Amino acid sequence: MKKLIAATVCTVTLASAAVHAGGDAAAGKEKAAPCFACHGETGISAAPIYPNIGGQYANYLLHSLQGYKSGERKNAIMQGMVAALSAEDMKDLSAYFASLDGALKAGTTKP
Numbered sequence: 001m002k003k004l005i006a007a008t009v010c011t012v013t014l015a016s017a018a019v020h021a022g023g024d025a026a027a028g029k030e031k032a033a034p035c036f037a038c039h040g041e042t043g044i045s046a047a048p049i050y051p052n053i054g055g056q057y058a059n060y061l062l063h064s065l066q067g068y069k070s071g072e073r074k075n076a077i078m079q080g081m082v083a084a085l086s087a088e089d090m091k092d093l094s095a096y097f098a099s100l101d102g103a104l105k106a107g108t109t110k111p
């Protein structure tokens with residue numbers, strides 16, 4: 001029984017960490033203006049060559065941004081975009097785009 005409770009607490013903690021990833025969505029919105037040209041103000045991008053990021057999980061977005069920053073994920077455009085971002089900026093931007101109702105929202109089906 002104790003193990004079950006511990007497992008439940010652990011799962012709940014992990015789930016909330018995944019949703020928030022520690023960022024501030026309101027602060028992220030302020031910082032997101034340079035992103036809108038390609039990813040769209042709603043996180044639905046202007047053209048298929050730019051991924052839709054609205055409604056994506058915050059921890060996925062943060063992991064991607066950290067990957068561009070470290071050079072682990074290579075893309076000339078995005079590596080340029082993250083060059084001037086701090087760890088906090090990346091968390092806030094991730095929280096903001098995750099908070100949007102994008103095409104990626106779980107449970108929605110788009111053709």
Ligand code: HEC
Nearest residue numbers: 034035037038049050051053061064065075077078081093
């Ligand atoms: C000039 C266009 C452009 C701008 C501006 C831009 N991006 Fe991107 N972004 C791209 C492209 C192209 C990719 C796909 C790169 C790849 O294949 O890894 C991408 C990928 C991403 C990804 C990974 C998405 C995924 O599904 O894996 C994230 C997260 C992201 N951008 C966030 C941002 C944020 C935050 C900003 C603003 C600070 C921004 N982008 C500004 C073009 C842009």
